[in-house]
Amino acid sequence: MTAQIIPSRTAAEAALAEIFASAKAGLPGSGAVEKLREESFAAFARGGLPHRRIESWHYTDLRALMREALPIAPAPTRERRAALRKAAAALPANSLVLVDGVFAAELSGKLPEGVKVTSLSAALAEDRPGILESLAAAWAEADDAIVSLNAALMRDGVVIDVAPGASLAAPLHIVYASVAEKPAARFSRSLVKVGAGACLRLNEMSLGAGGRAGQTNNALIVDVGEGAEVGHTLSLTDTRPGSLRLETFLVRVAARAKFDSFALVTGGGLMRRQIFKLFAGPDAKGTLRGVSLLRGREHADTTLFVRHAATGCEGRQAFRYILDEESTGVFQGKVVVEPGAQKTDGKMLAKAIMLSDAATMNSRPELEIFADDVICGHGATCGGLNADQLFYLETRGLPPPEAEALLLEAFANELIDDIGHADLVAAYRAEVAAWLAARARSETRSVA
Amino acid sequence: MLEIKNLNVAIGGRRILNDLDLKVAAGEVAAIMGPNGSGKSTLAYVIAGKEDYEVLSGEVLLDGENVLELSPDERAAKGLFLAFQYPVEIPGVATMTFLKAALNAQRKQRGEEELSIPEFMKRVKKAGDMLDIKPEMLRRALNVGFSGGEKKRMDIMQMALLEPRFAILDETDSGLDIDAVRIVADGVNALRSRQRGFLVITHYPRLLEHIVPDTVHVMAGGRIVRSGGKELASELERTGYREYAEEAA
Numbered sequence: 001m002t003a004q005i006i007p008s009r010t011a012a013e014a015a016l017a018e019i020f021a022s023a024k025a026g027l028p029g030s031g032a033v034e035k036l037r038e039e040s041f042a043a044f045a046r047g048g049l050p051h052r053r054i055e056s057w058h059y060t061d062l063r064a065l066m067r068e069a070l071p072i073a074p075a076p077t078r079e080r081r082a083a084l085r086k087a088a089a090a091l092p093a094n095s096l097v098l099v100d101g102v103f104a105a106e107l108s109g110k111l112p113e114g115v116k117v118t119s120l121s122a123a124l125a126e127d128r129p130g131i132l133e134s135l136a137a138a139w140a141e142a143d144d145a146i147v148s149l150n151a152a153l154m155r156d157g158v159v160i161d162v163a164p165g166a167s168l169a170a171p172l173h174i175v176y177a178s179v180a181e182k183p184a185a186r187f188s189r190s191l192v193k194v195g196a197g198a199c200l201r202l203n204e205m206s207l208g209a210g211g212r213a214g215q216t217n218n219a220l221i222v223d224v225g226e227g228a229e230v231g232h233t234l235s236l237t238d239t240r241p242g243s244l245r246l247e248t249f250l251v252r253v254a255a256r257a258k259f260d261s262f263a264l265v266t267g268g269g270l271m272r273r274q275i276f277k278l279f280a281g282p283d284a285k286g287t288l289r290g291v292s293l294l295r296g297r298e299h300a301d302t303t304l305f306v307r308h309a310a311t312g313c314e315g316r317q318a319f320r321y322i323l324d325e326e327s328t329g330v331f332q333g334k335v336v337v338e339p340g341a342q343k344t345d346g347k348m349l350a351k352a353i354m355l356s357d358a359a360t361m362n363s364r365p366e367l368e369i370f371a372d373d374v375i376c377g378h379g380a381t382c383g384g385l386n387a388d389q390l391f392y393l394e395t396r397g398l399p400p401p402e403a404e405a406l407l408l409e410a411f412a413n414e415l416i417d418d419i420g421h422a423d424l425v426a427a428y429r430a431e432v433a434a435w436l437a438a439r440a441r442s443e444t445r446s447v448a
Numbered sequence: 449m450l451e452i453k454n455l456n457v458a459i460g461g462r463r464i465l466n467d468l469d470l471k472v473a474a475g476e477v478a479a480i481m482g483p484n485g486s487g488k489s490t491l492a493y494v495i496a497g498k499e500d501y502e503v504l505s506g507e508v509l510l511d512g513e514n515v516l517e518l519s520p521d522e523r524a525a526k527g528l529f530l531a532f533q534y535p536v537e538i539p540g541v542a543t544m545t546f547l548k549a550a551l552n553a554q555r556k557q558r559g560e561e562e563l564s565i566p567e568f569m570k571r572v573k574k575a576g577d578m579l580d581i582k583p584e585m586l587r588r589a590l591n592v593g594f595s596g597g598e599k600k601r602m603d604i605m606q607m608a609l610l611e612p613r614f615a616i617l618d619e620t621d622s623g624l625d626i627d628a629v630r631i632v633a634d635g636v637n638a639l640r641s642r643q644r645g646f647l648v649i650t651h652y653p654r655l656l657e658h659i660v661p662d663t664v665h666v667m668a669g670g671r672i673v674r675s676g677g678k679e680l681a682s683e684l685e686r687t688g689y690r691e692y693a694e695e696a697a
Contacts, residue, residue, distance in 0.1 A: 387499075392536040394520035395496050395529070396546075396606060397554035403521075406549060410540025410589075417540075 013048045015069035017041075019185075020152055023072055027155060029124035032132055041152035043145075050145045059330040059362040060272050060301040062146075066244060070215050072155065073100035073184035080179040087207055088177070095173040097207070101186035101218075102156040104177075114166025114198070120157035120189055131159070134191055134221065141307075142276045146246050150187055150219045157190035157219075164195030164225065171201040171233075171424065178206070178214060185215040196225040196254075201421060204234040213240040213269070219248040224257040226281060233424055234263040237431050241268035241296070248274050255281025255310070262419050264412075264428050265292040265300045266435045272301040279306075279313040279341070287316040291412045293435045294327035294359075295442075301330035304348075308341040308371075317348040320415055322408055323359035324439065334366040335376065342371050348378040353385060353411060401443065405436050449474040449645040450495075450614050455506030457487075457494050457670075464490045466670040468506070472614075472663075475642040479656055479681065480649045482667035483689040488649045489533060491667070492618040495647075496530040497523050510614060525557035527613030529606075531620050535599040538590040543602070546590045547572060547609060554610060575608035579635045597628035604635040615639070616647045621655035633658030653681040668692035 009017070020041050027037065047054070051063035076084065076099055088097055088107040096117060097107040103119035111117055123131045135151065158174060174190060194200050204220070224230050236245065253259045265271055277286055292300045306315055321329040331350040352361040365378035385407050393403035412432045419425050450472040457465040464487045472478040482488050494501050495508055497520035507514045515523045538546065551571075552562045563571070576586065579601045591599050600620055607615055617636065621629050636646070636659050648659055656664070656678065664680040665672045666689075673692050674680070 388536050389538050391498055391520060392532065392538070393546075393550075395524055396550035396610070397521050397524035397557065398549060399521045399553065399557075400519070402549065402553060406541055406546070407538070410538065412540075414540040 009048060010063060010066075012066045012069045013045075013063075016149070017045065019069060019071060023153065027153070028121035029127075031127070033124050033127070036132065036135065037152045040148045044148040044152060047145055054145075056144070056274075056303055056305075056332065056334075059328075059332070059364075060270070060299065062272070065270055065299075066215075070183050070185040072153070073178075073180040073186050073214070075102075076100065076179045077181070080181070084177055084179055084207075088175075091175060091207070092171070092173055094168075094170055095175050096158050096160075097175045097177055098157065098188055098190075099177045100180050100184065101188040101216075103158050107177075111172075112168055112170070114163040115168065115172065116161040116163075118159045120154065120159055120191070123159045128159075131191075134193070134223070135189075141252075141278055142248060142250055142274075142305075144248070144274065146217060146272070146274070147219060147248050150189055150217045150246075150248060153187040153217070154189040154219070155187050157188040159190070160192045162192070162194045162198045162200050165197045166195065167199040168201065171203045171421065174202070174204045174220075176204070176206045176216070176218065178216075180214060183214045185217070187217050189219040190221070192220070192222045194222070194224050194228045194230055197227045198225065199229045201231040201424075202233070203424060204232075206235065206237070213242040215244040215246075217246045219250070222249075222251045222259075224251065224253045224259050224284075226254045227256045228254070229258045230260070231420060232259070232261040233419060233428070234261070235428070235431065236263060236265045236271060236273070237267055237435075243269035245269065245271045247272070248276070250276045251286070252278045252280050253284040253286045253313070255284060257281070257284045259284070259286040260418075260420070261288050262415065262428070263290040263302075264416070264431055265290065265302070266294070266431065268296075268298060270299045272303070274303045275305070277304065277306045277315070279308045279310050279315065282310045283312040284310070285314045287318075289317075289415045289418065290319045291415055291432070292319075292321045292329055293412065293432065294321070294329060295324045295439060297326045299328045299330070301332075303330070303332040304334065306333070306335045306346070308335070308337045308344045308346065311341055312343040313341070313345070315344070315346040315348075318415060319350045320411060321350070321352040321361060322355065322411065323352060323361055324355040326356070326358045328360045328362070330362045331380070332362075332364045332366075333378065334368070335378070337367075337369045337371050337374050337376060339370045342373045344371060344374040344376065346374070346376040350380045351411075352380075352382045353408065354382060355384075401440060405440060409433065409436055449476070449511060450647070451507075451509040452495075453507045453509070455491075455494070455508065456504040457490060457506075458502045458504055459490070459500060463504075464501070464670050465494070468671050470665065470672055472645045472647060474645055475640075476663060477640065477646040477648060477659060477661045479661035479664045480647060480667050480672075481651065481653075481664060481681065481684055483692065484651070486667045487670040488667055489618055490670075492530055492533075492616045492647075492649055495616055496520055496528065521553065522557065524610075524612075525554045529610060529612035529615040531600070531603040531607060531615065531617045533619040533622060535591050535603045537592045537594075539592050541590045543586045543588060543590045544572070547586075547606065550606070551609060571609055575605045578608055578638060579605040580631050581605050596623035597625065600624060600628065600632055601635070604632050608635060608639060611639075613643065614645045614647075616649065618649045619651065620648075621650055621652060629655060629658060653685040656681045666692055
């Protein structure tokens with residue numbers, strides 16, 4: 001006789017079941033979409049919140065860390081909307097604003113030629129052709145409890161279509177605004193389809209506008225068409241202490257396409273970013289880069305699944321962490337080269353600078369290669385600042401805190417400088433400088 | 449100007465400098481020569497303030513002030529400069545950013561105003577021209593991808609910009625071709641003045657043909673074993689270090 005072990009549900013899991021039961025009737029989509037939601041929630045409920053026994057979640061035990069599930073954010077009040085309108089006016093051109101996970105067309109500016117944007121809720125409600133297929137294809141790539149949960153509860157998002165051959169001069173911004181007065185949860189899913197030969201720069205950022213700590217489960221699916229070029233940046237720097245941020249990013253790169261992505265993570269709470277990258281067509285190039293700057297008891301996890309399913313693709317993955325105080329960094333990178341993916345060129349490197357004995361870095365690069373004519377390599381380093389570099393700077397007159405800050409800034413900026421867009425480079429550099437300045441201020445306070 | 453008294457230094461329990469005494473007056477260029485392992489670079493690092501060394505006893509006085517009690521940046525602000533045997537590469541730090549940070553940090557420690565951008569640029573151009581440093585090099589990350597000669601020229605350019613009172617050149621000629629030695633030497637000679645002292649550390653008399661010293665000291669076994677004028681360098685060219693190595697042993 002075999003006994004089936006059914007783990008007891010945690011308070012957060014029970015609350016999520018209740019939230020789904022009460023929210024599903026009001027979520028967009030009917031028929032096939034409803035079925036999708038039910039199946040997704042059932043898939044989530046079977047395993048519950050991912051925990052340390054699930055390999056890809058080993059270092060971020062969400063089951064233990066997520067004590068409660070917050071209710072879905074209500075529609076913003078009139079005052080909050082007014083406050084947000086002011087803040088949104090200062091946003092760059094081509095900004096698409098999601099307010100607590102819901103697309104706010106009235107806050108979003110005029111779009112350039114060659115780009116069509118609708119809300120996910122409208123696309124689901126009208127059962128737009130291809131939308132379910134796009135979502136289902138994303139699933140197959142990302143078999144993960146948090147992705148299932150996102151699919152079950154996705155409330156809204158943006159569906160962006162870039163016409164084949166279109167070339168956008170300025171970046172397109174997806175802005176996540178949080179305005180709920182009480183801590184709340186947000187579930188958004190956005191789809192970006194970039195037509196063959198098109199050229200797009202996509203930037204994701206946050207807008208606080210008086211929002212409170214909360215829980216976010218966002219998913220972004222980017223489909224890069226044949227020969228298209230996409231530059232992507234993500235700023236996860238406005239996260240408040242005590243918040244939970246789950247970010248899933250799926251990208252499919254078609255033949256001869258180029259895809260480049262950079263993310264900056266700073267700030268409060270618990271953050272898990274998972275990236276699923278598929279090289280679906282031959283001779284494509286894809287780069288993933290990221291910098292995480294952590295202090296206090298912050299926890300940031302970046303987990304990659306890169307799959308080479310076509311020949312001659314070049315994959316680059318470079319992630320850097322600066323860990324201070326009692327923070328925890330997690331980097332997991334799994335690169336799979338399928339049997340037919342000959343001539344794959346893949347490199348992955350994770351580097352961490354530890355500024356405190358109490359900080360923790362968990363680094364796990366993995367390679368699974370099933371083709372015999374490939375170049376693949378990975379590495380991970382973890383250590384303090386280079387003593388020779390510090391000494392050199394000090395002999396030139398820089399006091400130790402300034403020398404340290406200069407080296408840390410350089411460590412982060414090296415990846416930022418590769419973004420390849422002057423305004424975005426300046427913006428991300430400024431975020432690093434602000435983090436270092438805040439760190440210096442708190443060090444001064446603690447010394448005093 | 450610089451006076452080293454009875455300096456004893458160890459690293460990892462091993463004694464490197466033994467009762468070392470040395471005096472360099474303002475305006476003087478003193479050369480230190482000696483075989484490998486005689487403690488020349490240790491002396492340079494200890495004067496500049498590297499942490500790895502244990503100073504057992506002694507003093508290093510710059511104009512009467514014991515710099516051993518100061519941190520490396522404080523020593524720099526007092527006017528000490530070390531040109532490294534192996535200048536360090538610092539990826540991600542643009543050379544210009546570094547130069548400005550260094551110059552202003554020293555000025556701040558001395559209670560002086562920050563330099564205006566035009567004034568800073570003017571000084572950088574002047575120092576860069578003297579050391580044949582192209583603007584393109586200044587835009588790159590500090591010393592990253594620089595040839596050995598470029599790194600040494602960059603170090604001397606920093607010296608020209610920071611205008612120290614006392615400079616130590618630690619085997620600045622190592623790894624340089626003849627032309628690079630000349631450029632570096634010209635840079636150093638241009639900075640010679642009655643107020644500034646130099647300690648030039650080298651294995652080879654070749655550098656001293658370009659930077660002609662006022663005094664030459666032979667170091668062996670962690671102490672100065674012989675001192676003389678510039679003619680001592682030529683003598684060493686003929687005799688080598690053998691007799692001193694034996695003396696040290």
